[in-house]
Amino acid sequence: MLSGFLIKKGYSCSMAASAEEALKQYAKGAYEIALLDMKMQGEDGLSLLKKLKSLDPQLQPIMMTAYGTVETAVEAMQSGAYHYISKPIDLDELLALIQKAGERHHLLRENLYLKSELERINRDEAIVGSSPAIMQVISTISRVAPSTTTVLITGESGTGKELAARALHNLSPRQPNRFVAVSCAALPETLLESELFGHVRGAFTGANSNKIGRFEMADGGTLFLDEIGDISTEIQVKLLRVIETMQFERVGSSEPIKVDVRVVAATNRDLKSRLESGEFREDLYYRLNVINIHMPALRDRREDIMQLVGHLIERHGTRLGKRIEGLTPEAKDMLLSYRWPGNVRELTNVLERAIVLCRGSVLDVDEFTALASPGQTSAVDGKFITDADVPQMRDVEKTHIKRVIEYTEWNLARTADLLGIHRNTLRLKIKEYGIERREQATRGE
């Protein structure tokens, strides 16, 4: 009778006649609220309540108690029930309770999301620059933002791919909802799958409770799949299906979940060449690449450098409590002629360092010595005798990474900072080049 009533009110319900059946049912799907009778055949409601809560701390159980059994109601509340309702049940009262329990569930989910969002660092949403190349990017972003079309953002490391993805979200009608980012390269395959789609308890070893995936978190909003070039072909197949149907199951569950998500993907890899080698599926590529936004390298839009410098001086200066008025002409020349392999991220780091080091209020070449250490690039000292003496880019990069990583004693965060690249990018390169620690001991990260 109750489920008929709730379904009419727009809720979806599943029913179970015993604790055992309820647990089985629960494992198959994603539930927000459980309405439990205190007295049931076999195991009682209180014990079921405890089990469900340990499976899913965010579940909001409501207990149905016999009239006047205050003690059990109290015990239920202490065991994690959201509330109790005594029989005979007043339907309006029940409905109000269920609405509130639903709100509370959303709030908890929201908090979880905020927490993960807080862990992401340093965001400043403005895309600075006025070169034709960046204007082109901004114009594309504003034109495609209102639609739900999938967008693939390409570009070297540190060129502002994530910034562009956030701009796409902020300019879209989805802006009041979430922007959820997943770094696909950072996780091993099984974890990535559960990160994306969630899992139910027992889906794999270590899955001790149910978990909401990023697709669900992004419902109504935008899901940013960063470093998409690195996902395995199995996940590629699943992802394609989910993007096409907007429907999926949590790992270990067969209950379909429908969402409304705009997918934006990014990669600093050459996906085209990965298509040819079969590492990346063509169907997924075309599905993602409906619109392509290519972030230009900083060295290809040098006219933006000083504008970015001004912006960053203001941002870091305020944060670091320093007033910087400008740069000497020599320092300016230095910044304008540097190659910026780590693009805007590298520029950000270099300026932050310079501001910290600066004693006065004008930045000079002394503050940018990191850019000008000629001895560090001995391999390309201009001493080529034959063609064979010209090292390949990847060899130079490998040697350089090796040198820096040994210098920092395998502190990956610091190495990435010094190199002006993202930590995940660094990890990939370590893997790609097979760079290994000399000594046996693994000190963690």
Ligand SMILES: Nc1ncnc2c1ncn2[C@@H]1O[C@H](COP(=O)(O)OP(=O)(O)OP(=O)(O)O)[C@@H](O)[C@H]1O
């Ligand atoms: N046009 C821009 N204007 C202002 N800040 C920018 C711009 N482009 C990038 N940045 C800043 O540079 C840093 C790197 O940008 P972002 O993280 O978006 O790069 P990315 O392309 O995702 O890099 P990676 O490939 O290494 O993940 C961020 O701090 C970002 O705010």
Ligand SMILES: [Mg+2]
């Ligand atoms: Mg990024």
